[in-house]
Amino acid sequence: ALLCEAERRGDLCRSAALLQSPVLETLPGLKEASASLAASRFLVAGHMEEAQEVLQRSRLESTRKGPAFGLATAIEVASGFQLCRSPGMPADLDAPHHGQDLPLTGSKAAVALAFALRESPRGSPREVCAALERFADQVLKPARQWLKIAGGAKAAVVDQALLDTPLHGACLEIGTYLGFTSIRFAACRPNSRVVTIEVEPEHAVVAQCLSLHAGVGHQVDVWTGHSRDILRSIGDRYGGGSSQIRFALIFMDQCGSRFWEDLEILLRQDLLVPGAIVVADNVLKPGAPLFLWQLLHGKGRHHFTTDIVSMEEFAMPGVEDWMAVAKYCPLAEAGGDLQPVLPPKAVLDLEWEAQQIRGRAASPGGVPFEAWHAFSERMKSQLHNLGIGPRSRARAAETGQKPDC
Numbered sequence: 001a002l003l004c005e006a007e008r009r010g011d012l013c014r015s016a017a018l019l020q021s022p023v024l025e026t027l028p029g030l031k032e033a034s035a036s037l038a039a040s041r042f043l044v045a046g047h048m049e050e051a052q053e054v055l056q057r058s059r060l061e062s063t064r065k066g067p068a069f070g071l072a073t074a075i076e077v078a079s080g081f082q083l084c085r086s087p088g089m090p091a092d093l094d095a096p097h098h099g100q101d102l103p104l105t106g107s108k109a110a111v112a113l114a115f116a117l118r119e120s121p122r123g124s125p126r127e128v129c130a131a132l133e134r135f136a137d138q139v140l141k142p143a144r145q146w147l148k149i150a151g152g153a154k155a156a157v158v159d160q161a162l163l164d165t166p167l168h169g170a171c172l173e174i175g176t177y178l179g180f181t182s183i184r185f186a187a188c189r190p191n192s193r194v195v196t197i198e199v200e201p202e203h204a205v206v207a208q209c210l211s212l213h214a215g216v217g218h219q220v221d222v223w224t225g226h227s228r229d230i231l232r233s234i235g236d237r238y239g240g241g242s243s244q245i246r247f248a249l250i251f252m253d254q255c256g257s258r259f260w261e262d263l264e265i266l267l268r269q270d271l272l273v274p275g276a277i278v279v280a281d282n283v284l285k286p287g288a289p290l291f292l293w294q295l296l297h298g299k300g301r302h303h304f305t306t307d308i309v310s311m312e313e314f315a316m317p318g319v320e321d322w323m324a325v326a327k328y329c330p331l332a333e334a335g336g337d338l339q340p341v342l343p344p345k346a347v348l349d350l351e352w353e354a355q356q357i358r359g360r361a362a363s364p365g366g367v368p369f370e371a372w373h374a375f376s377e378r379m380k381s382q383l384h385n386l387g388i389g390p391r392s393r394a395r396a397a398e399t400g401q402k403p404d405c
Contacts, residue, residue: 003201004225008233012045019205020054030110030202032058033209040212108140112147112178113206115139116213123215125187125405132180132210136315144369146316149180150253150281150323152396153311157323161249161277162188162403164327169248169273170195174227174262179207179220181251186216188405193245194220197230199254227254231265246273252280256288257355260300263291267303276328278304284322284383285313285376286361287354292388293347295326299340305329310390319372320380322390350382 006014019038035058042051106114115135120127129151136147150158158181169192171185176198186194194216198204204224211217223230223237230237238245250266252259259280266272283292292308294300304326313321357375361367367375383389 001225004223004229007223007225008230008237010237012041013047013050016041016045016050016054030106030113030205033110033113033205036212037205037208040217107202108145108147109178109203109206111135111139113209116178116210120213122213125183125214125216128210128214129180129184132178133314141315141317145366146313146369148177148253148282149314150251151180152314153394154281154314154321154323155184156394156396157309157311157325158184158251158279159403161279161325162405165189165249165277166273166275167248169276170245171249171251172247172266173197173251173253174231174258175252175254176207176222177203177253179210179222181253182207182220182222183211183214183216184405185249185251186211186219187214188403189249190219192219192248195223195234195245195247196220197223197225197227197254199224199226227258227262228265231262231269231271234269234271244271246271248273248276250276250278252278253282255358256280256282256286256291257351257358259283259288259291260294263300272328274328274330278324278326278328280324280326282321283308283324284310284320284379285372286358287350287379288324289347289350289354289379289383289386289388290343292324292383293343293386295324296388297341297386298343300326303328303330307392308388308390309392309394311394313372313376314396316369316372319369320376323394344386346382346386350379353379 003015003018006018016038019034019041035054039051039054039058042048042054112132112135116128116131119131119134132147132149133151136149136151140147162185171182171189171192171194173182173185173194173196176182176196179196182194182196185192196207198207201224204222208217208220208222211220211222234245247266250263250272252262254262263278280288280291282288295304295306300306306324306326309323309325310320311323313319357367380389
């Protein structure tokens with residue numbers, strides 16, 4: 001909460017100090033990453049001495065195998081600092097360091113950060129995203145673990161959305177996780193601001209490190225906090241009136257139970273440009289039944305034209321998932337019956353089931369792939385009974401027009 005408020009107020013020095021708090025610094029594998037971000041914020045605020053002190057302390061405490069060692073060195077070089085190095089530390093940090101051992105401790109996010117920094121060169125968004133996909137496919141999938149990023153066939157759906165998105169307007173991602181999609185947005189729309197919201201400070205740290213490593217950190221604003229709070233304070237963060245930020249592309253990857261409420265906040269605050277594209281992930285598993293029902297049969301049908309796309313879940317073979325792609329058509333609300341329609345009990349029951357399996361997925365041990373398959377099939381059957389289902393299927397191997405990124 002303190003970090004969220006410091007970011008909202010634009011207090012770079014306070015947020016830099018909070019990034020060095022014991023809570024973040026004691027997270028396995030992320031101490032150097034947090035220090036690098038703190039130093040970068042001191043630099044932006046013009047506090048060179050504080051930035052140099054943070055980097056110097058991090059350098060003396062770090063090892064060559066630290067996941068954010070190269071990132072800290074890049075900040076040193078960019079700022080012109082001459083900091084001491086431990087004996088024997090090599091200076092060649094521009095190339096990927098294949099063959100280095102990954103840290104054996106730390107969260108999935110911390111190990112993914114180490115892998116991506118090791119496997120991709122600085123300044124290449126494409127290679128950073130490819131490294132995250134390889135981590136999911138080559139490291140986690142054989143261990144029957146999953147990385148929640150929109151890779152594979154899901155990336156093809158996002159590519160099409162990028163092509164269909166209005167040219168003017170910012171990009172919004174709700175549910176940053178590691179920053180996979182926000183990095184792709186920044187690379188594909190170099191003249192657009194990318195705003196991304198993450199409730200977990202650890203994930204926000206990883207996403208910012210990867211954005212800096214990819215060379216798009218100047219484009220991507222990672223806000224730490226709950227989506228409902230940050231979306232309601234967008235005016236405070238970017239200014240109101242004629243300068244109010246508005247979004248042309250929205251990617252929803254937060255908890256599915258929040259999809260509709262967050263979209264309503266965007267509508268009430270007039271934050272969507274006409275023709276904006278909303279892409280919502282994981283609407284079949286764990287599922288977002290209320291969101292889908294509102295778009296197709298409820299209030300949302302007056303504001304959006306919606307398609308549902310089916311695909312195999314990325315790095316989870318044999319498990320089906322859906323993405324919803326909705327185009328904002330504000331003139332559509334002029335026709336039809338505008339009276340609100342209450343969702344049937346069957347929708348609310350499915351919403352409860354989705355929330356239950358989310359809880360299981362977040363608990364130790366998670367949900368096995370086989371259980372996800374069974375859940376996906378049951379959810380699909382129940383949604384079909386409500387007149388909700390996909391009209392197309394996406395595949396990762398499909399070729400065709402892609403955004404220039």
